[in-house]
Amino acid sequence: MPAELKEYFDAALKAERLADPLQRCLAYPDLPGHPWPEHVVMAHCTRVARPKALTLDELEQMLGQPDGATAIDARLSGLLDAHFQDPEQRDRIHEFFRQFDRNERSGAIATRWVRAAPESAFAMAALGSHRARLGWEARGTALSKDTSRQQLKRMEQHFLAAIPLLDGALAREPRLGPACVGLSQIGRMSSDALKWHALEHCQTIDPLSYYVVSELVYVAMPKWGGSEAALDAMTAYIREHMDRNPALQAQLAVVEMERLKARGHEGVDAYIAAARLAPQADVLYEASYRTHQWTRAVYLAQTLRFWPDYRNAREGRYAHMSNAELWDWVEVDLAWLVEHVPQDPVYRNNYVWLLMNQERFGEAVPHLRVMLALPDPTPGTDLTLCIALARDPRTADSDEVGECGARMIVAYPQEEAPWHWRARYLAERGQREALVELVAELRKVRFKGPSAYRSLLIRGIERYLEDTQ
Numbered sequence: 154m155p156a157e158l159k160e161y162f163d164a165a166l167k168a169e170r171l172a173d174p175l176q177r178c179l180a181y182p183d184l185p186g187h188p189w190p191e192h193v194v195m196a197h198c199t200r201v202a203r204p205k206a207l208t209l210d211e212l213e214q215m216l217g218q219p220d221g222a223t224a225i226d227a228r229l230s231g232l233l234d235a236h237f238q239d240p241e242q243r244d245r246i247h248e249f250f251r252q253f254d255r256n257e258r259s260g261a262i263a264t265r266w267v268r269a270a271p272e273s274a275f276a277m278a279a280l281g282s283h284r285a286r287l288g289w290e291a292r293g294t295a296l297s298k299d300t301s302r303q304q305l306k307r308m309e310q311h312f313l314a315a316i317p318l319l320d321g322a323l324a325r326e327p328r329l330g331p332a333c334v335g336l337s338q339i340g341r342m343s344s345d346a347l348k349w350h351a352l353e354h355c356q357t358i359d360p361l362s363y364y365v366v367s368e369l370v371y372v373a374m375p376k377w378g379g380s381e382a383a384l385d386a387m388t389a390y391i392r393e394h395m396d397r398n399p400a401l402q403a404q405l406a407v408v409e410m411e412r413l414k415a416r417g418h419e420g421v422d423a424y425i426a427a428a429r430l431a432p433q434a435d436v437l438y439e440a441s442y443r444t445h446q447w448t449r450a451v452y453l454a455q456t457l458r459f460w461p462d463y464r465n466a467r468e469g470r471y472a473h474m475s476n477a478e479l480w481d482w483v484e485v486d487l488a489w490l491v492e493h494v495p496q497d498p499v500y501r502n503n504y505v506w507l508l509m510n511q512e513r514f515g516e517a518v519p520h521l522r523v524m525l526a527l528p529d530p531t532p533g534t535d536l537t538l539c540i541a542l543a544r545d546p547r548t549a550d551s552d553e554v555g556e557c558g559a560r561m562i563v564a565y566p567q568e569e570a571p572w573h574w575r576a577r578y579l580a581e582r583g584q585r586e587a588l589v590e591l592v593a594e595l596r597k598v599r600f601k602g603p604s605a606y607r608s609l610l611i612r613g614i615e616r617y618l619e620d621t622q
Contacts, residue, residue: 154477155447161185162482165454169485174202174461181458185451187429196399197432200363201459206232206245209252213262222270229275233328236362243398247364250331253282255290267318274326278335281318285335287311292342312339316347323354330359334368341377348372361398366391370404375415384408384415403433410436419443428452434460441469449473464494483507491520498524502531509537514545536565543574554578566598569606576614585621588614 154162161182168180178198183189207228215221232249235242253259263280270276288311292304316339322332333355340348352372355365369390373383388408395401409427421443428440434456441452450473456466471486484507490500501520508517521538524530539557542548555578561571572595579587592614600607 154479158185158447158451161451162454165458166481166485168458174204175199177461178202178458181455183432184429184455189432190399190402193399193402194432197403197459200244200248200400201434203245203248205249205252206242207249209259209262212266216262216265216269222266222273222276225266226270226273226275233326236330237328237359240398243361244363244400246329247331247334247362250278250282253279253286255283255286259283260287272325274322274324274329274332277318277325278322278329278332281315281322282331282335284311284315284318285339288315288339288342309343312343315339327354328358330355330362330365333358334364337368337372341372345378361394361401363398363400363404366394366401366404367407370407370411373408374411376411381412381415384412403431406430406433406436410439425452428455432459434463434466438463438466441466446473461489462493464490480507480511495523498527498531505537509541512544514541515547517541518545518548536561536568536571539574540570543570550581552578555582562594567601569600569610572610576610580614580617583621585618588618 164180164182168177168182171177171180175198178201179195183194207225212225215225218224229246229249232242232246236244236246253263260280260283263276263283266273266276267280288308291307291311293300316336319332319335319339322329323336326332333351336351337348337355340346340351352368355362355368359365370384370387371377373379373387375381375384388405391401391404391408395405406427409430410424413423413427421440424436424440424443428436430436432455437452437456437459441449441456444452450470453466453470453473456463457470460466467486467489471483471490474482474486484504487500487504487507490497491504494500501524505517505520505524508514508520518538518541521534521541524534525538539554539561542551542557543554548554554574558571558573558575558578561568562575565571572591576588576591579591592611595607595611595614598607
């Protein structure tokens, strides 16, 4: 690590260890030598890291109560009022609906909610948001020419299900910005008439919302039918309104990035300049993968500051810090990857390796049990679990370690440790005959290590047998 970046990464690591997401974001240092205005950082950190006003867990619990759907509507009506009346609460209504993504659970909750309250604008918007996200997932991220007809057909089916739900939500609650943003997003892909109708409504009712302005920026992008002139107009719009909502400044960086892409500009310096305009995770990531080594690590860290769930950035920083052998950083990213990508055995295996090397055996045990339960566990996982149990003082004398020894001397007879576990287990329980049999078996095997190890173990058992006659 370059000496001039040590202070930056030390402060960033200290921030990463804060449990509170908002405090983590605020404690992070800005780009070295290029601080952003404090009020802009505060606004952006608040938007991306504050807790949800109503979580899916809370929503599910309320749906299970008598009149729960009515209580949910009342709570969300208050949140919608606060969005327009209290700048501190702005966009929390949008953040609530962003929970209804392509995830199966969010769809199940939204479906249950609509059945409980079929005329609720909020319930309809929730299910519509979910179906819209399924449509985008079905389409994928490739260019249209590289997207199959089957994908486009599935996308269309989901969009056709989403449109009446989102439209019905707006008919019942015209101020519900998340619904009109959802309609505009669908329109971008399928219907200019729908796009412009929804966007005009969004801008009329909610001109200061970060998410409405974000959608305006998308529509201005040349790849979505916009132009450089439209991007220029968005720059002017954002500058006009960002005093009333400082979070909007982040969209200036997005506009500049899209302008560079429209011109086919791939120069590193230009993208770094765009990223320095404002704290915006997408732009920071674009800058990161155009740079190299420690500059890339700096921009990846800033990306994850404002978008901690961005897997690509997380994997990129993990790879960099692994190569640099900065194990505190490796642990931060591996812990996230294990939690959020549990189906990938490589990350969990690497996390176990890190914990074992730091002699944190007890922490490794639950991960090893998960690995061992996989349909095709990595060879040697059972032995590693036994080693962790034997090395953890809390379980070293347990029956499980003794049973480990019995299994492992059969599965891995050339490994020394299982024979020690088995001998200790039998000795502590006074099972002399079993120890005599163990010595006989020991004489038949060869350890991977020096033969003296086996001789010493045999002599130790025999001495125990002599002393306890």
